[in-house]
Structure formats: C-alpha cells, structure tokens
Amino acid sequence: xxxxxxxxxxxxxxxxxxxxxxxxxxxxxxxxxxxxxxxxxxxxxxxxxxxxxxxxxxxxxxxxxxxxxxxxxxxxxxxxxxxxxxxxxxxxxxxxxxxxxxxxxxxxxxxxxxxxxxxxxxx
Numbered sequence: 257x258x259x260x261x262x263x264x265x266x267x268x269x270x271x272x273x274x275x276x277x278x279x280x281x282x283x284x285x286x287x288x289x290x291x292x293x294x295x296x297x298x299x300x301x302x303x304x305x306x307x308x309x310x311x312x313x314x315x316x317x318x319x320x321x322x323x324x325x326x327x328x329x330x331x332x333x334x335x336x337x338x339x340x341x342x343x344x345x346x347x348x349x350x351x352x353x354x355x356x357x358x359x360x361x362x363x364x365x366x367x368x369x370x371x372x373x374x375x376x377x378x379x
Contacts, residue, residue: 257360258282258368260352265373268342272377276337278352278370285357288365290335292325294348294375301351305337318345344379 264276280287289308295301305325306314313325322341328334335352349372357363 258284258356258358258366260354260368260370262350262352262370262373265350265375267376267378270342270344270377270379272342273338273340274342274375276339276350276352276373276375278335278337278354280333280335280354280356280368283359284333285359285363287333288355288357290325290327291353292337293351293353294346295351295372296345296348299348304350307335339375342375342377344377347375347377349374 259281261279262276264274266274268274287309289306291306292304293301294304304316304319305323307325307327315323324338326336351372352370354368355365356368357365
C-alpha cells in the first residue's frame with residue numbers, strides 16, 4: 257500500500273557530503289512525521305533526524321550543525337537528509353521511517369520503514 261524507498265548512500269571520505277533521499281509512494285493521505293534512523297554494525301538503531309508536517313525539525317546531538325532534514329515542497333512525498341562534514345562514526349545503514357495517514361476505505365495512521373541505504377565514511 258505504502259512504500260518508502262531510500263537512495264543516495266555510498267562511500268565518501270571523511271569531511272565529505274552526501275544527500276540521502278526518501279521517496280514515499282502509495283495510498284498516502286498525508287505524512288505526519290518523517291524520520292531518519294541509522295544503525296551501525298553492532299549498535300542499536302538510533303534516531304538521527306525528524307521533520308513534522310509543520311516543518312519542525314529535531315536532530316540527535318552528534319549530527320547537529322552537520323545534517324539537515326528537509327522536504328521537497330514541490331514533491332511533498334520526497335524527503336532529504338543532507339549530510340555534511342561526514343565523520344567515520346557516521347558510517348551506518350540509514351533508514352527512513354514515517355508516520356503516514358493511509359488512504360484506504362478509511363483513513364488510518366501507520367508507521368512505515370524503508371529498506372535502508374548504506375553510508376560508508378572512510379577515515
């Protein structure tokens with residue numbers, strides 16, 4: 257019914273930048289909150305950044321000032337995570353996650369995950 261597809265991951269040197277994209281598709285009435293999570297090997301998945309439908313953003317302390325979450329206002333089902341000044345410790349699989357109002361025979365809220373995209377930062 258609803259899919260989230262990430263793209264934009266890859267290998268980058270420390271200090272470099274990447275922009276991740278998350279495209280939502282399907283029976284979407286609205287997206288309430290979009291989140292970016294990451295999971296490094298041997299570590300728990302952590303919330304990196306969030307943006308609400310009103311445009312309010314939050315970041316985990318380790319990425320503040322370096323990462324920016326945003327929404328494509330022309331395509332309001334596409335979200336980005338701009339990652340600058342990347343560090344080795346940013347290496348992880350990055351997932352988008354969203355609370356979405358699904359348009360079915362009735363409207364209901366559900367949480368969805370993308371499949372993840374690998375970000376590798378070389379030191």
